[in-house]
Amino acid sequence: MALTPMLHASRPIRLALLVVVPLLVPGGFLDAANGMADPRSAKITGVYFDGYLKGDPEPEEAVRIMNTDPNRVLDLGDFALTDRFGPRRPVRSRRAKHKGEQATSNLEDALDDDENADGEDANNPEMNMTPLEPTHTVRIPQGTRLPPLGEIWIAHKGSAFRQVFGYAPGLEAVDTDDKVPNAFVSPSWLSLPASRGVLAVLGPDGRVVDVVAWEDKSKKLNRSDKPLDLRNIPAAGWNGPAIQLAGANIFGWQGQVLARDRDDDGKIVPDTDSAADWDSSFSRRSLGGDPVHRIELPGQTRFASARLTDVQARVTCGSAPENQFKLLAGAFDRARKRIRINVYQFTNSYLADRLLAALKRGVQVVMLLEGVPVGGMPDDERILLDKLATAGAKVVFLGQKRGEPIKPRYRFDHAKYTIIDDDMVIIGTENYGNTGHPPDPSHGNRGHEVAIEHPALVQQLVDVFESDTDPGHQDLVGIHDDALDSYGLPTRIPGFTLEPSIKKGLYPERREPLVVEGKMDLELVMSPDTSLSEKHGVLGMINAAKREVLVLQNSIPRFWGKGAGASDETPNLALMAVVEAARRGVRVRVLMDGTWYNAEEGDARDNDDTARYLNELAQREGLDLFAKVVNLDTAHLEKIHAKTVMTDGEQVLISSINWSENSFKGNREMGVVIKHPDVTGYYRELFWRDWRASRLYRVAVRDKDAQLLSEPRLGAPAIRRVGKGEVLGVVTEVARGTDRGEGFLEIPLEGSMSGYLRANAAGDHLVTSSETRYLYGREVTVEGRVLEVIEKPKVLLLGLDKPKDADFQVVIFNKLREKMKAQGADPAASFNGRKVRVKGTVSRFKGPQIEIQNPGQITLVE
Numbered sequence: 001m002a003l004t005p006m007l008h009a010s011r012p013i014r015l016a017l018l019v020v021v022p023l024l025v026p027g028g029f030l031d032a033a034n035g036m037a038d039p040r041s042a043k044i045t046g047v048y049f050d051g052y053l054k055g056d057p058e059p060e061e062a063v064r065i066m067n068t069d070p071n072r073v074l075d076l077g078d079f080a081l082t083d084r085f086g087p088r089r090p091v092r093s094r095r096a097k098h099k100g101e102q103a104t105s106n107l108e109d110a111l112d113d114d115e116n117a118d119g120e121d122a123n124n125p126e127m128n129m130t131p132l133e134p135t136h137t138v139r140i141p142q143g144t145r146l147p148p149l150g151e152i153w154i155a156h157k158g159s160a161f162r163q164v165f166g167y168a169p170g171l172e173a174v175d176t177d178d179k180v181p182n183a184f185v186s187p188s189w190l191s192l193p194a195s196r197g198v199l200a201v202l203g204p205d206g207r208v209v210d211v212v213a214w215e216d217k218s219k220k221l222n223r224s225d226k227p228l229d230l231r232n233i234p235a236a237g238w239n240g241p242a243i244q245l246a247g248a249n250i251f252g253w254q255g256q257v258l259a260r261d262r263d264d265d266g267k268i269v270p271d272t273d274s275a276a277d278w279d280s281s282f283s284r285r286s287l288g289g290d291p292v293h294r295i296e297l298p299g300q301t302r303f304a305s306a307r308l309t310d311v312q313a314r315v316t317c318g319s320a321p322e323n324q325f326k327l328l329a330g331a332f333d334r335a336r337k338r339i340r341i342n343v344y345q346f347t348n349s350y351l352a353d354r355l356l357a358a359l360k361r362g363v364q365v366v367m368l369l370e371g372v373p374v375g376g377m378p379d380d381e382r383i384l385l386d387k388l389a390t391a392g393a394k395v396v397f398l399g400q401k402r403g404e405p406i407k408p409r410y411r412f413d414h415a416k417y418t419i420i421d422d423d424m425v426i427i428g429t430e431n432y433g434n435t436g437h438p439p440d441p442s443h444g445n446r447g448h449e450v451a452i453e454h455p456a457l458v459q460q461l462v463d464v465f466e467s468d469t470d471p472g473h474q475d476l477v478g479i480h481d482d483a484l485d486s487y488g489l490p491t492r493i494p495g496f497t498l499e500p501s502i503k504k505g506l507y508p509e510r511r512e513p514l515v516v517e518g519k520m521d522l523e524l525v526m527s528p529d530t531s532l533s534e535k536h537g538v539l540g541m542i543n544a545a546k547r548e549v550l551v552l553q554n555s556i557p558r559f560w561g562k563g564a565g566a567s568d569e570t571p572n573l574a575l576m577a578v579v580e581a582a583r584r585g586v587r588v589r590v591l592m593d594g595t596w597y598n599a600e601e602g603d604a605r606d607n608d609d610t611a612r613y614l615n616e617l618a619q620r621e622g623l624d625l626f627a628k629v630v631n632l633d634t635a636h637l638e639k640i641h642a643k644t645v646m647t648d649g650e651q652v653l654i655s656s657i658n659w660s661e662n663s664f665k666g667n668r669e670m671g672v673v674i675k676h677p678d679v680t681g682y683y684r685e686l687f688w689r690d691w692r693a694s695r696l697y698r699v700a701v702r703d704k705d706a707q708l709l710s711e712p713r714l715g716a717p718a719i720r721r722v723g724k725g726e727v728l729g730v731v732t733e734v735a736r737g738t739d740r741g742e743g744f745l746e747i748p749l750e751g752s753m754s755g756y757l758r759a760n761a762a763g764d765h766l767v768t769s770s771e772t773r774y775l776y777g778r779e780v781t782v783e784g785r786v787l788e789v790i791e792k793p794k795v796l797l798l799g800l801d802k803p804k805d806a807d808f809q810v811v812i813f814n815k816l817r818e819k820m821k822a823q824g825a826d827p828a829a830s831f832n833g834r835k836v837r838v839k840g841t842v843s844r845f846k847g848p849q850i851e852i853q854n855p856g857q858i859t860l861v862e
Helices: 107-111 158-165 325-336 349-360 380-388 455-468 537-544 573-583 607-621 660-667 677-693 769-774 816-822
Strands: 040-050 064-067 079-081 137-139 150-158 172-176 182-186 196-202 207-214 307-319 336-344 363-369 392-397 414-419 426-429 447-453 477-478 513-529 548-553 589-593 625-629 644-647 653-655 669-675 696-703 708-709 719-724 728-731 732-734 744-748 754-758 762-767 781-793 794-801 809-813 833-846 848-851 859-861
Touching: 079 325, 079 769, 107 537, 150 158, 158 172, 158 380, 207 794, 307 325, 307 677, 307 708, 325 349, 325 414, 325 426, 325 607, 336 513, 349 669, 363 380, 380 392, 380 719, 392 455, 414 455, 426 455, 426 653, 447 653, 447 669, 447 677, 455 513, 455 781, 513 537, 513 653, 513 677, 537 573, 537 644, 537 653, 548 573, 548 677, 573 589, 573 607, 573 625, 589 607, 589 677, 607 625, 625 732, 644 677, 653 677, 669 677, 719 754, 728 732, 728 744, 728 762, 728 809, 728 833, 769 781, 769 848, 794 816, 794 833
Parallel strands: 150 172, 336 363, 363 392, 548 589, 589 625, 762 781, 809 848
Antiparallel strands: 040 064, 064 150, 079 137, 079 196, 137 182, 196 207, 307 447, 307 513, 336 414, 392 477, 414 426, 426 447, 513 669, 548 644, 644 653, 653 669, 696 728, 696 762, 708 719, 708 754, 732 744, 744 754, 781 794, 781 833, 794 809, 833 848, 833 859
16 A cells, blocks of 8 residues: 555554554444543644744644554544633734634533633733733544544645645644535634744543643744743643743744654653653754654654564665666666656766666656755756656656745755665665766765665655655656756756766776675664664664674764854764764774865864864773774775765665754655675675775884784784884774873785784874874874965965865965075975975864974975
8 A cells, every 4th residue: 555644544654564544433433342542642743833824824734633542542522722821912803714613512611711702811910901812722523533543633724734744634624625524613723823832632521631832932022922821731731841942953943843752663752741742853852862853844754663674685785886886777777667766866877878778668767856956956967857758757856846935845855766666676875976876886986775675675665755756745846847946958058968978087996786685684764754763773773783883974063053162052963872882882983075075174063073073082081983084095986975884793774864964854865774794794894995995194114123913902913023114004093091102003904904003113194285184283294296375474375285175285484484585495486386295293274284493394305
């Protein structure tokens, strides 16, 4: 059965188990053995109060109710929603009654106990000075029953709710949709202001069943508005202050569902009738603070984790640049019925040719892509997608139609997966471009991709794809529809033509995809649904690790939130999990991308800052933890684009999820955890290859009797002697205590072997200009060519190599420059364009630099 997204009257859905239950249950639908659920089983699980559509109240406003009883049906007949405990606004105009806004029955007596007919509060003389809006009530019609753990959305206007959420609510207050049953309102829909509000559920007897209260102190109140006062709420309904929305997360509250916290199974956490039940999506929640940390936007899916344990499956392991093109192109070639693709970008003409061939064979091709990628859609993608659409492929984008106020469900569609004939899924870390799927294996990104054949896992992904491409969603834009970005043709650059080429590089590895068959565990991990579960996925793997955690990531910011200086308040949960694993005694290695935009000096959240933070922490606490930014020159990679975690040599996560807050909480992302030693071993071997190929710096041995040891400990067996002056490449610094002199340097040898040199046996650090940014405070020797000379009033700056990812400079103050001139050589002229050797301590001023104190620190190499 195909997935119905956000089922309004179903159990919270596991990916592999989907049950659709009727909303209005006939009177005979009753568990005779267990009876009906207690009315207190009704809980508010979502409030949508700050929407996109215009109106007062906004037409798509809605409230979600859940039957929290896991075994019995809940009869919701004659339950009511009320705003009686919230602040009431001054009367500005009488609301006209709408069709469907009918008076309630006996429930009115309970609601009107403290009110006069004109809506004034008889117990509060201050409030009687100005006429106030009356209490608003929404009563649920008789015959409405929820199955165990079922949920229902009750909307202001069903047609508006459908427009925003992409599907119909269970009930509507104003009759706008003949297919949606009506609730009864008196005198009109609820008052749910975005600035502050209180919503209560009342049972048929008028007693409070559940309450939620919120407040956004960043929104200014009108002079006549009253502040939030919770003293009138019964103690059984709410305890403590209201939920504080201001600055809760990186998203504004417009278009966000205020959602109750849930566990991994989709059940709500134990109810404390307080703000603590509603804060899982708040950025300031630390590791261990909630079972699942997620933000909910309208129309998003709400899957729960579903692990397939000890199942027989077939997995093909691929990697870029070695063989990932071969894996995906081969999957396209084998398709006979249908290819479904969800990918952030598609720019590879050779993959497009395989899809065109599939279309000629009669294969149906459906593609979902990000409509407004960072930097805009490149012209080569426009041409390729237009060609595929012309040949018969269905191409749609996640985007926003021009003039449409409703924003997309996901900030970006950043997933990268394909479904072949409903019997194979390919899930990876790479876009379908020339570096993520390079036709020539000598050049490309470090990327990972797996093809999995298991019917239950395939069906799970089919459900996700069908939900995300359901035509009811307003954020799906056809390739030739008018939108904020001009999809398809014309190209941005007039006269742009596609000229396919195959780039070659120096990457030396050659290997075929690895096929693994046997018993294994499989689990989909997706954002925003399950990716921040503390028992599953990224956090769950790291939290459960006992021996080893290996992280290969494109991007790991030190902290989340909106601005620098908020690191203590907005922790990166994945990074916290890594640190806690190291503190448990787990061996942890973190390798991150070194492309210039991931290692800019001016950005405190870039990978270089994260590596520095982790290494300093490891040094202080004596942890078996080391992090570094990949040396792309020595690893011969275009960049690290993989987002992979391996634990204990047993399980591996392959996903599209960067470790930014938006990737976890805002994007549509897709990944899979595979527990099998051979699958994990394939990617673990590549990790260590990249780690060993990524040089930190070189050292010249200063001791004449130094030895390389087999382990980083005194007394370990020696591998060989090294002579004084011999230059060795260093790939890891293994700390021992707090004195670097007590540590060891890992030196890669032939094959997969390493030797360990005592740090105090090493002499000068020999580095390239790009390597200096990781060695602040160290004395180094740098060689490079002076490609830029900048003369300032007090200083002369020499730019070495001037790579955009390093920007290393030599600083010569004018006093020393004059001295050098007097000796017959002006450094501005004598060094310009020449290769030089510079010795000194690396300091930081907007970037790495060495200040020259005496002329002998800089000499010509040529």
